[in-house]
Amino acid sequence: MEKEVETAIVTGASRGIGKAIAFELAQNGFNVVISDIEKTDGCEENIENIDELGREAIFVKADVSDRDQVEDMVEKTIEEFGRVDVLVNNAGINIDKMLTNMAPEQWQKVIDVDLTGVFNCTQAVLPHMIQQGGGKIVNISSMSALDGTPGQANYASAKGGVISFTKTIAMEYAQHNIICNAIAPGFIKTRMTDEMPPGLFRNRLKENPLGRRGKPEEVAKLVSFLVTEGDYITGQLININAGEYI
Numbered sequence: 001m002e003k004e005v006e007t008a009i010v011t012g013a014s015r016g017i018g019k020a021i022a023f024e025l026a027q028n029g030f031n032v033v034i035s036d037i038e039k040t041d042g043c044e045e046n047i048e049n050i051d052e053l054g055r056e057a058i059f060v061k062a063d064v065s066d067r068d069q070v071e072d073m074v075e076k077t078i079e080e081f082g083r084v085d086v087l088v089n090n091a092g093i094n095i096d097k098m099l100t101n102m103a104p105e106q107w108q109k110v111i112d113v114d115l116t117g118v119f120n121c122t123q124a125v126l127p128h129m130i131q132q133g134g135g136k137i138v139n140i141s142s143m144s145a146l147d148g149t150p151g152q153a154n155y156a157s158a159k160g161g162v163i164s165f166t167k168t169i170a171m172e173y174a175q176h177n178i179i180c181n182a183i184a185p186g187f188i189k190t191r192m193t194d195e196m197p198p199g200l201f202r203n204r205l206k207e208n209p210l211g212r213r214g215k216p217e218e219v220a221k222l223v224s225f226l227v228t229e230g231d232y233i234t235g236q237l238i239n240i241n242a243g244e245y246i
């Protein structure tokens with residue numbers, strides 16, 4: 001009997017790192033749910049490119065911080081593909097302010113999307129993965145969780161929480177053959193870093209041992225490795241940062 005095509009959900013996959021992950025997973029044989037709060041930059045083209053690979057991709061609009069929308073998104077995945085084998089919690093935002101200038105709403109918004117969003121999506125897929133006998137979850141954290149970047153108390157706290165969450169979920173659900181890891185990217189070429197103040201941008205490049213931003217595709221390859229080859233890797237944080245933080 002032919003093996004059923006596996007399904008991956010990638011959140012925040014309309015553009016940037018998530019978009020590259022969706023394509024890379026499709027190249028590795030997955031049908032993909034491209035989920036995002038909005039459909040942006042080349043999302044439709046990505047779906048067409050995945051189609052050309054002979055895989056299916058659908059766009060499902062969902063705000064990861066909204067539990068009802070997340071549950072609907074997972075339901076839509078099951079309706080469309082009948083299964084969910086991989087979840088990549090990639091959606092994320094930053095609202096950078098020094099702490100004395102950070103409004104409580106700016107703190108809360110980043111926590112809601114970057115940390116509670118990971119909780120919401122993971123909780124929504126777990127019953128399906130348990131029922132299927134396993135699954136793989138990759139959470140996109142950040143180097144900011146580790147290196148104390150000024151102006152990112154909200155973002156760093158959320159991304160640090162993602163690392164602790166990852167380790168806990170790995171331990172809680174190993175018994176169900178569910179693998180859960182986190183990735184901490186450094187300085188990657190996406191809209192998030194395009195929008196940095198020019199002075200900060202130049203300093204980051206100077207500090208980068210390889211002297212360049214990483215490509216979203218380079219992060220996507222690491223996610224894909226964990227998902228396709230990482231059967232004995234769980235509860236780990238894997239850095240991808242050109243040696244900027246070791």
Ligand SMILES: NC(=O)c1ccc[n+]([C@@H]2O[C@H](COP(=O)([O-])OP(=O)(O)OC[C@H]3O[C@@H](n4cnc5c(N)ncnc54)[C@H](O)[C@@H]3O)[C@@H](O)[C@H]2O)c1
Binds near residue numbers: 012
């Ligand atoms: N670019 C970097 O240098 C870098 C470094 C470390 C970590 N990261 C992390 O990588 C992930 C992807 O970031 P990126 O650089 O591609 O940024 P990006 O801004 O290009 O993409 C983020 C995506 O998330 C979506 N999104 C935002 N809020 C959402 C919500 N509430 N619900 C669903 N989707 C939402 C956006 O619409 C967008 O498509 C983020 O978690 C980010 O924190 C990025």
